[in-house]
Amino acid sequence: MRTQVVIVGAGPAGLLLGALLAREGVDNVILEQRSAEYVLGRIRAGVLEQGAVAKLDQAGVGARLHREGLVHHGIEISHRGTRHRIDFQSLVGGSVVVYGQTEVTRDLMDARAKSGATTVYEAEDVSLHGFDGERPAVRYRHGGVAHEIACDFIAGCDGYHGVSRQSVPRAALTVHERVDPFGWLGVLVDRPPLSPELVYVSHERGFALCSMRSLTRSRYYIQCPADERVEDWSDERFWTELRRRLDEPANAALSTGPSIEKSIAPLRSFVAEPLRFGRLFLAGDAAHIVPPTGAKGLNLAASDVHYLAGALVDWYRRRDDDGLDDYSRRCLRRIWLAERFSWWMTSLLHRFPDTDSFGARMQEADLELLYSSRASQQSLAENYVGLPY
Numbered sequence: 001m002r003t004q005v006v007i008v009g010a011g012p013a014g015l016l017l018g019a020l021l022a023r024e025g026v027d028n029v030i031l032e033q034r035s036a037e038y039v040l041g042r043i044r045a046g047v048l049e050q051g052a053v054a055k056l057d058q059a060g061v062g063a064r065l066h067r068e069g070l071v072h073h074g075i076e077i078s079h080r081g082t083r084h085r086i087d088f089q090s091l092v093g094g095s096v097v098v099y100g101q102t103e104v105t106r107d108l109m110d111a112r113a114k115s116g117a118t119t120v121y122e123a124e125d126v127s128l129h130g131f132d133g134e135r136p137a138v139r140y141r142h143g144g145v146a147h148e149i150a151c152d153f154i155a156g157c158d159g160y161h162g163v164s165r166q167s168v169p170r171a172a173l174t175v176h177e178r179v180d181p182f183g184w185l186g187v188l189v190d191r192p193p194l195s196p197e198l199v200y201v202s203h204e205r206g207f208a209l210c211s212m213r214s215l216t217r218s219r220y221y222i223q224c225p226a227d228e229r230v231e232d233w234s235d236e237r238f239w240t241e242l243r244r245r246l247d248e249p250a251n252a253a254l255s256t257g258p259s260i261e262k263s264i265a266p267l268r269s270f271v272a273e274p275l276r277f278g279r280l281f282l283a284g285d286a287a288h289i290v291p292p293t294g295a296k297g298l299n300l301a302a303s304d305v306h307y308l309a310g311a312l313v314d315w316y317r318r319r320d321d322d323g324l325d326d327y328s329r330r331c332l333r334r335i336w337l338a339e340r341f342s343w344w345m346t347s348l349l350h351r352f353p354d355t356d357s358f359g360a361r362m363q364e365a366d367l368e369l370l371y372s373s374r375a376s377q378q379s380l381a382e383n384y385v386g387l388p389y
């Protein structure tokens with residue numbers, strides 16, 4: 001079998017890249033190790049920057065997002081029992097759209113199935129070959145049968161644990177990593193959100209976040225120790241701990257119920273440089289991870305894919321290499337800005353087990369600056385709604 005681009009991974013990065021390439025007439029095959037149901041069962045991101053929305057529109061999958069997504073013009077920060085609003089509209093004239101990653105993935109999967117493009121789910125033992133030359137190939141097994149696809153390019157969109165980054169010789173890769181000493185315990189519940197906008201909570205017991213998926217479905221997170229086990233958290237224990245961290249009006253408005261999903265996510269900052277190795281290109285979580293506090297992971301996947309799709313289309317149209325040669329540099333510029341913002345939001349709002357009194361005072365001062373300085377608010381707003389591509 002032969003195609004132009006093999007995409008490894010059917011997460012949002014792989015599916016969006018596949019859609020953007022197909023619209024420009026570039027043939028591609030997606031290989032995904034899990035089943036479609038498994039991919040759709042992962043509850044992850046919830047906030048889309050305008051740039052990501054524009055890419056989904058360009059891919060032709062924006063209709064439901066515009067119908068059902070919730071446009072948010074600000075967020076709230078709760079600290080010492082008081083809520084402070086960061087008004088994106090008046091500060092930077094922007095907004096974000098609250099629309100779950102599950103729905104983005106479903107829209108992309110449905111469109112791909114309709115287009116007839118090939119996606120192989122439950123592809124086992126995917127391996128990458130010859131990307132340092134002109135004739136790369138990808139091998140895999142499906143239903144016990146071995147397959148090989150010859151291609152021009154391979155896009156590694158297979159997330160943090162994927163095979164693509166691991167296929168690159170160690171010496172060719174520089175890795176930067178920080179693992180935070182805590183995680184987020186998240187609960188999904190079919191109850192209306194407690195506030196029309198997201199509430200980020202800084203509390204002495206730890207960070208909390210009140211988010212949502214729709215007007216009837218809420219997503220809550222609490223900071224927990226990194227080695228916590230989800231089995232040890234009954235719904236009751238979760239709601240009790242969340243209530244302790246919320247301000248009074250939030251507590252009064254909180255509507256609890258049986259969780260429909262509960263999981264713990266570690267917090268990690270990670271960047272692998274560069275993103276190109278011959279004819280292999282990394283995109284999304286395969287190349288970088290941000291802690292979720294800034295809501296940037298899915299959005300960075302969309303901007304990587306924007307650069308990669310553009311570069312590949314230029315190559316197929318005019319054999320123009322410039323976009324491919326510049327791919328790493330353009331992505332990394334935006335990646336490091338998002339890493340900085342996510343690291344700053346995480347440092348601002350979480351409790352760090354090993355902080356001394358000076359560190360604690362720095363955090364207080366940073367929050368005080370945010371409440372009192374329009375410039376500080378503007379900086380948060382500018383980054384949250386998304387820096388330009």
Ligand code: RFL
Pocket residue numbers: 008009010011012013014031032033034039043044045046047048101123126157158159160161162163164184186265283284285286292294295296297298299300301
């Ligand atoms: P994904 O989504 O991990 O998809 C990679 C796909 O590759 C497959 N795969 C393989 N396929 C074939 N062969 C192999 N050897 C393979 N190995 C892996 C996997 O099965 C999978 O289907 O990466 P992608 O596409 O780069 O997308 C990245 C986003 O998923 C991620 O950045 C976000 O979810 C991060 N994130 C958030 N991002 C935001 O922009 N806004 C948010 O509000 C936000 N909240 C979050 C988040 C991530 C979270 N968790 C669980 C880490 C909240 C949480 C709790």
Ligand code: PHB
Pocket residue numbers: 044045046047198209211212219292293294295
């Ligand atoms: C979410 O709704 O899952 C979510 C929202 C904002 C974040 C992180 C996660 O910063």
